[in-house]
Amino acid sequence: MKIAIPIFDRVTALDAIGPYEVLSRLPGAELKFVGFEAGPVKTDNRMLSLNAEVALEDFAEPDILVFPGGFGTRALMKDERMLDWVRHVHERSDWTTSVCTGSLVLGAAGLLRGLEATTHWASLHVLEQLGAAPTKRRVVEQGKIVTAAGVSSGIDMALRLAGHVAGDQVAQAIQLGIEYDPQPPYDSGSPDKASPDVIALVRRAEEAEARGAAAAA
Amino acid sequence: MKIAIPIFDRVTALDAIGPYEVLSRLPGAELKFVGFEAGPVKTDNRMLSLNAEVALEDFAEPDILVFPGGFGTRALMKDERMLDWVRHVHERSDWTTSVCTGSLVLGAAGLLRGLEATTHWASLHVLEQLGAAPTKRRVVEQGKIVTAAGVSSGIDMALRLAGHVAGDQVAQAIQLGIEYDPQPPYDSGSPDKASPDVIALVRRAEEAEARGAAAAA
Numbered sequence: 001m002k003i004a005i006p007i008f009d010r011v012t013a014l015d016a017i018g019p020y021e022v023l024s025r026l027p028g029a030e031l032k033f034v035g036f037e038a039g040p041v042k043t044d045n046r047m048l049s050l051n052a053e054v055a056l057e058d059f060a061e062p063d064i065l066v067f068p069g070g071f072g073t074r075a076l077m078k079d080e081r082m083l084d085w086v087r088h089v090h091e092r093s094d095w096t097t098s099v100c101t102g103s104l105v106l107g108a109a110g111l112l113r114g115l116e117a118t119t120h121w122a123s124l125h126v127l128e129q130l131g132a133a134p135t136k137r138r139v140v141e142q143g144k145i146v147t148a149a150g151v152s153s154g155i156d157m158a159l160r161l162a163g164h165v166a167g168d169q170v171a172q173a174i175q176l177g178i179e180y181d182p183q184p185p186y187d188s189g190s191p192d193k194a195s196p197d198v199i200a201l202v203r204r205a206e207e208a209e210a211r212g213a214a215a216a217a
Numbered sequence: 218m219k220i221a222i223p224i225f226d227r228v229t230a231l232d233a234i235g236p237y238e239v240l241s242r243l244p245g246a247e248l249k250f251v252g253f254e255a256g257p258v259k260t261d262n263r264m265l266s267l268n269a270e271v272a273l274e275d276f277a278e279p280d281i282l283v284f285p286g287g288f289g290t291r292a293l294m295k296d297e298r299m300l301d302w303v304r305h306v307h308e309r310s311d312w313t314t315s316v317c318t319g320s321l322v323l324g325a326a327g328l329l330r331g332l333e334a335t336t337h338w339a340s341l342h343v344l345e346q347l348g349a350a351p352t353k354r355r356v357v358e359q360g361k362i363v364t365a366a367g368v369s370s371g372i373d374m375a376l377r378l379a380g381h382v383a384g385d386q387v388a389q390a391i392q393l394g395i396e397y398d399p400q401p402p403y404d405s406g407s408p409d410k411a412s413p414d415v416i417a418l419v420r421r422a423e424e425a426e427a428r429g430a431a432a433a434a
Contacts, residue, residue: 014238014395017265021231021368024262025422031264040268045241047248048234051257051266100396121396138400150396151238152372160402172405173418178231179317179338179367181406182399183355185377188389189398201390205242 001165003031004062004089006082007041007052010072014151015099016050019066022158025174026166034059036081044070044209056085064161065089068154069100069120071209077108086111095161096145099154103147107132115142120150121191122206136192152189155180218382220248221279221306223299224258224269227289231368232316233267236283239375242391243383251276253298261287261426273302281378282306285371286317286337288426294325303328312378313362316371320364324349332359337367338408339423353409369406372397 003023005016016033024031035041035052042049067086076082086109090096098106103119106112107130117132117140118124124134138149139157148157159180163171188194194202220240222233233250241248252258252269259266284303293299303326307313315323320336323329324347334349334357335341341351355366356374365374376397380388405411411419 012238013234017230017234020265021229024264029264033265047241047246048237048250049268051268138398149398150394152395152397152399155369156400156402163402168403169415169418172403172411172415173422175401175403175406176408176411176415177367177419177422178369179406180369180399180401181355181366181410182369182397182401183373184392184397184399185373185380186385186389186392189392189396191393193398194389194393198386198389198393201386202394205390205394 001026001028001030001064002059002062003029003064003066004059005031005033005066005068006056007033007035007050007068008072008076009042010044010070011041011050011068012070012100012151013043013048013050015068015070015102015154016066018152018154019099019158021178022155022162022174023064023066025177026162027170032059044072056082060085060088061092062089063093064095065093065097066154066158067098067102067105069098069102069104069151073101073104076105083109094144097147097157097161099148099157100150103127104130106145106147111145112147115145116140117142117147118149119147122203218243218245218247218281219276219279220246220281220283221276222248222250222283222285223273224250224252224267224285225289225293226259227261227287228258228267228285229287229317229368230260230265230267232285232287232319232371233283235369235371236316236375238395239372239379239391240281240283242394243379244387249276261289273299277302277305278309279306280310281312281382282310282314283371283375284315284319284322286315286319286321286368290318290321293322300326311361312382314364314374314378316365316374317367320344321347323362323364328362329364332362333357334359334362334364335366336364339420
């Protein structure tokens with residue numbers, strides 16, 4: 001079972017590592033982080049670098065694609081090398097999936113036209129511009145294309161995928177292995193639950209980060 | 218706000234990246250991954266390497282320590298350089314925390330004697346050998362020492378810590394920013410909830426991995 005997780009400048013680490021921690025535990029998993037080239041890739045906040053093991057074209061026929069998000073996806077939406085690779089992978093994949101704004105790259109590659117899809121709540125409007133029907137569900141399955149909401153949702157998505165691929169018992173064992181019995185201390189994990197003040201705080205932070213990323217580009 | 222996350226051979230990535238994704242979003246956060254030396258560190262399953270930015274001694278006075286787990290903690294429990302660093306950090310820290318078997322390193326450094334503490338459910342008995350009182354709570358606060366259960370629990374722990382450090386509203390904004398509104402597709406994330414078959418499956422997998430790690434060491 002070959003699994004590819006592309007990483008790129010300004011990726012959000014948890015988008016990638018949540019699904020990695022689940023899917024790497026599938027029996028027979030051969031999971032690789034792929035990049036424009038092998039080597040280090042800095043995350044959105046510049047506090048961490050992850051290493052891509054191989055270049056995109058050297059791992060072009062995975063059974064499962066997991067596309068993580070992050071501010072770096074803005075640039076990828078216009079990157080023909082990445083979009084060509086995504087289309088090539090999708091033609092052969094069993095599952096083409098995304099976390100957070102990773103779905104915007106799938107959309108830019110033309111994969112989401114006419115389909116329901118999701119992304120980080122603050123970017124749902126962009127999906128519409130890409131021809132998809134945005135929904136607020138946390139994990140959205142449309143045939144072999146599965147999109148997940150913001151950042152941490154990749155864990156839920158990957159557990160569902162593990163169930164499809166290896167059966168419920170294996171998926172439950174993975175859940176127990178990573179002791180995923182969530183007990184968040186607050187109930188503000190979606191814009192339907194958070195207070196207006198909290199939502200405004202996040203929007204301001206995201207706008208500042210988007211300005212910073214644009215200035216640095 | 219200086220935050221140190223040690224990484225080491227056979228660390229479990231999500232143990233480190235869950236808290237990183239939360240705590241790096243604190244206003245003024247200066248978060249560094251530290252290692253025996255700067256450079257790449259391979260995770261437990263060898264499918265990923267993360268980069269340590271600096272050596273332990275070059276970031277020895279963080280306000281917050283987050284010690285992640287993984288099979289690599291077995292070796293660290295006898296590593297005097299690491300244990301000395303942990304003790305040095307703890308003398309000056311505001312918060313000394315761990316995820317999963319990271320608490321075994323805190324325990325080996327002598328920090329948990331007489332305290333309640335937790336770790337991955339399959340390693341709770343080791344805490345007792347280190348003089349701590351193991352509990353099954355997901356996040357255990359004992360003054361400035363906070364231990365969390367297996368792997369994914371670091372997200373819950375870090376959100377609590379964010380609340381202590383920066384207030385509820387900031388912590389809630391971080392929860393919303395990472396869209397942490399968990400919806401696991403199964404309810405088998407703790408040994409109290411999983412079926413006996415699922416528990417047996419995980420124990421076999423962990424034993425095989427421990428044998429593999431021991432053979433490779």
